[in-house]
Amino acid sequence: MAEAPEILVAGKVIGDVLEPFTPEAELTVQYGSETVSNGCEIKPLEAKNRPRLQVTSHNPRLDDLYTLIMVDPDAPNPTHPTLREWLHWIVVDIPQGMDASKGRTLVEYMGPQPSTGKHRYVFALYKQKGPLVKPRPLPPEYARGNFNTRHFAAHNDLGQPVAALFFNSRKEANIAYDN
Numbered sequence: 001m002a003e004a005p006e007i008l009v010a011g012k013v014i015g016d017v018l019e020p021f022t023p024e025a026e027l028t029v030q031y032g033s034e035t036v037s038n039g040c041e042i043k044p045l046e047a048k049n050r051p052r053l054q055v056t057s058h059n060p061r062l063d064d065l066y067t068l069i070m071v072d073p074d075a076p077n078p079t080h081p082t083l084r085e086w087l088h089w090i091v092v093d094i095p096q097g098m099d100a101s102k103g104r105t106l107v108e109y110m111g112p113q114p115s116t117g118k119h120r121y122v123f124a125l126y127k128q129k130g131p132l133v134k135p136r137p138l139p140p141e142y143a144r145g146n147f148n149t150r151h152f153a154a155h156n157d158l159g160q161p162v163a164a165l166f167f168n169s170r171k172e173a174n175i176a177y178d179n
Contacts (some may be wrong), residue, residue: 003009003079003098005023005026005038005074005120007038007039008038008164008166009038011038011039011166012073012118012120013073013122013164013166013169016073016084016120016148016154017071017073017076017085017122017124017149017150017163018122018124018160018164019160021059021151021160021161021162021164022058022160023162023163024058024059024127024139024161024162024163025055025056025057025058025066025162026054026055026056026057026058026100026163026167027053027054027055027123027125027163027164028053028056029051029052029123029165030051030052030053030121031046031047031049033052034046034048035157035178036051036123036165036167037165037167038165038166038167039137039166039167039168040167040168041109041167041168041170042112042121042167042168042169043169043170043172043175044111044112044113044114044169044171044172045172047108047111047112047167047169048111049111049165050089050109051100052099052100053068053094053123054098054099055094055096055097055098055125055163056096057096057097057127058099058106059164060096060097060099061096062096064127064128065092065093065095065103065127065128065130065132066093066094066095066096066097066125066126066127066128066132066162067090067091067092067093067094067125067126067128067132067153067156067158068089068090068091068092068094068100068103068123068124068125068126068154069087069089069090069124069126069149069152070088070089070090070109070121070122070123070124071086071087071088071121071122071124071147071149072083072085072086072088072112072114072118072119072120072121072122073085073086073108073120073122073147074113074114074117074118074119074158075115075119076116077115077116077117077140078116078117078118078119079117082092083145084146084147085122085146085147085148085149086145086147087107087139087144087147088107088109088110088111088112088121089105089107089110090105090106090107090138090146090152091103091105091106092103092104092106092128092132092135093128093131093132093137094109101126102129103155104132106135106138107138107139107144109145112169114169114170114171115171116171118168118169118170119168119169119170120166120167120168121166121167121168121169122149122164122165122166123164123165123166124149124160124163124164125162125163126153126158126159126160126161126162126166127158127159127162128156128158129157129175130158135152135156136156137151137155138159147164
């Protein structure tokens with residue numbers, strides 16, 4: 001199998017958020033008519049609402065389940081990311097070939113709200129060994145800063161990711177974020 005896309009290394013997703021991994025699934029993420037490709041630019045208002053997400057395994061089984069984690073490793077400021085990783089979304093028990101809406105949301109979606117500079121927003125997809133009964137550790141609803149994707153994956157026996165995507169977003173002038 002192929003190694004993780006080079007752009008994940010160049011974009012420092014590998015290193016800042018994830019360890020190197022071998023892709024075993026395709027992850028399609030769409031905000032309206034905009035399909036996310038690694039390193040693309042999406043405006044915060046375009047990503048305000050939860051995206052459509054499709055998971056397709058390279059070796060599918062009907063009972064496959066997946067966990068999706070979305071984080072901002074550049075919070076609050078890319079030059080001083082003291083809140084790395086800011087948690088934006090967790091969905092578990094996503095069935096193979098289905099949208100994230102068919103999974104179980106553990107942390108509600110929060111759209112990008114970059115304060116300054118260019119922020120990366122990372123989607124990491126993990127194949128589960130079975131349904132996640134009591135996923136841990138989960139932050140309190142009000143505390144999304146300093147989440148750790150690697151620790152969450154390790155605590156829940158998820159192994160390495162099977163797919164990942166990231167996009168960039170910048171603060172839009174004269175826009176107040178309300179999610």
